[in-house]
Amino acid sequence: MPRLVLTTSLLIALAAPAASAQQTNLTPAATTPGDGRIYPETQLRWYSRDGADDVLELNQRLSYGFGGKSAAFLEVPYDFDEGVGDARLGFKHRFLQLDIGSVDTLRVAAFGGLELPTGTDAISTDSVDPFLGAVITSIRGRFGWNAAATLYSTGDNAPITRGPLDVEGELVKLDGSVAWRVDPVEYGADFVAATYLVLDTNAYLGGSDNTEVWMSPGLLYEAPDFALELSLLLPLSQDVAGRPERDYGVLVGLRLLF
């Protein structure tokens, strides 16, 4: 069953480039803030765990746009029980952009960076760890798709903690998402906000004892200068050792555009 789920997730991710999306709640997009714009994003995630205390996490991300095609970003996770986690400092560059209609577009970006040992002892890998990935975003009318693959490498001293990205060794994360604009059906001359139904599929493939697949239906409300996110986090498969499985979770998020 886990293999079937993983294969399905992979197929969704691979199929995405053929279709067309906004940045959904849990999947990267090949989009960047405009030149000189600052884009803070905050996500609060609550998880219920099997036979263990609930987990409440806050993820802060700050992006800064360069030249319309590039962005630098800083991501700082916070665990309400353990404290600050390891920060990620990265750079994203969009190297392909095919704007094929007033709304329709196909974009491809690469990103990479370093995870810095800024976290508290309990949740830090205590090493500078690289990550590298690529993402495709396609939007066609009311439908959008994103597909991303990221390779994370973690040092040998990593403790087995709460999340799949903290376990030592290499891990591939595959993200696939779809967004459907439910309102407005058509953009008009009025400057309006948009509401999307979104579905994110996120697979953490770190070998035996560190594999998780999640599917998260949600809502995304996007106004010109902010966006609100709400998702239900549902595990499809968990093969984890040394940490409790998560039963389900809830995500609420806020993005601002300055």
Next chain:
Amino acid sequence: MKKLILLAAALLAACASPMDNTSAEASANQSYSSSYTLTVKGMSCPNCANNITHELKGLTGVEYVQIDMGAGKVTVHSNSTLPDVFLLEESVRSAGFTPVRDGEK
């Protein structure tokens, strides 16, 4: 968990609230001495339009930017001299989108 539910409810309530377009409507109803319309591709979301508006309003002379996302049209208005069209197009590119001249695909 209760706090999370309350926060989620507040977010949903915010989603349901209509946007305040009062200032935008006021600007749209003003008359301007000069205007220029650009065709722009790839404006797929409200954030995208915001990026374009911000870039164009940073140019000297641009007083109001009107965007029709469905038609892919961006109109800049001014009561003084508008910037050169090349500057307008460059600003659209800096925002991350593609300006198209008449006759281009």
